[in-house]
Amino acid sequence: MHTSATNRQPDIPFVDLTAQYAGIAGEIDEAMGRVLRTSDFILGRDVECFEKEFARYCECEYGIGVDSGTSALELALRAYGVGPGDEAIVPANTFIATALAVSCTGATPVLVDIDPATYTLDVTRLEDSITSRTRAIIPVHLYGQPADMDPILDIAARRGLVVIEDACQAHGARYKGRRVGSLGHAAAFSFYPSKNLGACGDGGIVVTNDMDAAKSLQLLRNYGQTKKYHHQLCGYNRRLDSLQAAVLRIKLKYLDAWNDARRDRAEAYGRLLGDLVHAPAPAPYAEPVWHLYVIETNGTDRDGLQAHLGEHGISTGIHYPIPIHLQPAYRGLGYRSGSLPVTERVAGSILSLPMYPELPLSGVEQVADAVRAFVTARPRLERAV
Numbered sequence: 001m002h003t004s005a006t007n008r009q010p011d012i013p014f015v016d017l018t019a020q021y022a023g024i025a026g027e028i029d030e031a032m033g034r035v036l037r038t039s040d041f042i043l044g045r046d047v048e049c050f051e052k053e054f055a056r057y058c059e060c061e062y063g064i065g066v067d068s069g070t071s072a073l074e075l076a077l078r079a080y081g082v083g084p085g086d087e088a089i090v091p092a093n094t095f096i097a098t099a100l101a102v103s104c105t106g107a108t109p110v111l112v113d114i115d116p117a118t119y120t121l122d123v124t125r126l127e128d129s130i131t132s133r134t135r136a137i138i139p140v141h142l143y144g145q146p147a148d149m150d151p152i153l154d155i156a157a158r159r160g161l162v163v164i165e166d167a168c169q170a171h172g173a174r175y176k177g178r179r180v181g182s183l184g185h186a187a188a189f190s191f192y193p194s195k196n197l198g199a200c201g202d203g204g205i206v207v208t209n210d211m212d213a214a215k216s217l218q219l220l221r222n223y224g225q226t227k228k229y230h231h232q233l234c235g236y237n238r239r240l241d242s243l244q245a246a247v248l249r250i251k252l253k254y255l256d257a258w259n260d261a262r263r264d265r266a267e268a269y270g271r272l273l274g275d276l277v278h279a280p281a282p283a284p285y286a287e288p289v290w291h292l293y294v295i296e297t298n299g300t301d302r303d304g305l306q307a308h309l310g311e312h313g314i315s316t317g318i319h320y321p322i323p324i325h326l327q328p329a330y331r332g333l334g335y336r337s338g339s340l341p342v343t344e345r346v347a348g349s350i351l352s353l354p355m356y357p358e359l360p361l362s363g364v365e366q367v368a369d370a371v372r373a374f375v376t377a378r379p380r381l382e383r384a385v
């Protein structure tokens with residue numbers, strides 16, 4: 001950790017999970033202890049209760065706990081029969097797991113460029129990407145900002161496509177007043193530790209109002225088993241651990257308050273940075289939950305700014321520096337540089353600032369001061385679009 005002699009301000013991490021734990025340690029330890037004492041480790045009472053509680057939170061009927069967000073996406077696609085020969089549409093600017101989940105089913109991800117205002121799927125490019133093989137659309141509520149679901153659902157209904165929401169960064173966000181997760185056929189959430197709702201390890205869930213899909217998912221995650229040693233299909237071992245479910249049940253009670261705290265920090269950043277950089281502006285339909293606070297440094301050197309912040313003890317991230325279609329893993333899809341211009345441009349100018357509920361507001365000011373010092377000390381480059 002960096003603290004120079006001239007800079008006596010505290011270092012600011014990108015996220016601080018130890019601060020979160022410190023606030024609820026007694027409850028978490030008690031919940032984990034209870035699972036340990038009862039040895040109710042696999043699909044136990046805590047998994048069942050958490051599935052119900054999280055589904056209710058998402059205004060959904062069913063929740064099926066799984067071992068990660070990637071599994072949640074993959075199994076949701078499988079529950080709707082997506083597989084080899086099929087295509088699924090994925091926004092080009094997302095964590096690569098969205099595309100990997102499609103690949104895991106044997107289907108092919110088709111990448112669509114993003115709306116530069118919201119960083120989510122550009123609905124105007126959607127129809128052109130649909131082919132006779134398209135089976136599914138996976139809108140991603142990236143950075144905690146809901147994708148524009150109504151036009152997506154409308155196109156999907158007309159074309160007979162399945163919509164699986166990737167809500168891995170958007171626990172609790174709302175679209176036109178409704179919770180994300182309740183909008184498509186099914187939705188995938190991740191409980192990776194740094195997500196808005198995070199486990200003490202890996203975890204995920206699929207939520208849905210579709211009873212048939214829920215039944216398939218219960219089989220798919222648990223060896224295709226209807227009852228012990230009776231296997232209806234070739235399933236997987238992708239269950240949510242009871243220990244993680246016990247932790248998540250505690251943390252779910254705090255999620256709304258944590259999301260409110262993120263909103264306060266986003267509001268403060270917006271107020272302090274608005275005239276210096278391109279600050280994120282939520283769409284009118286969106287109630288975001290600020291998983292990430294992503295600015296654009298149009299007119300300023302992004303890598304220089306990131307280095308400057310690092311020198312002042314402020315940790316930042318880039319989500320994501322190399323678009324999926326330019327990753328070696330997806331060379332086979334046949335895209336090249338220039339294929340998805342908005343995503344490619346954005347990858348060079350976005351910067352994620354520290355964002356977590358326990359971030360002191362004085363920390364937000366410290367970050368803003370450091371950004372201001374860098375931006376005002378340098379002549380502006382020609383403004384990009």
Ligand SMILES: *Cc1c(COP(=O)(O)O)cnc(C)c1O
Pocket residue numbers: 068069070071094095097098140142166168169190191192202203204
């Ligand atoms: C985190 C994340 C995933 C994958 O979740 P894991 O639990 O890490 O497998 C998928 N999509 C998005 C957008 C994510 O942020």
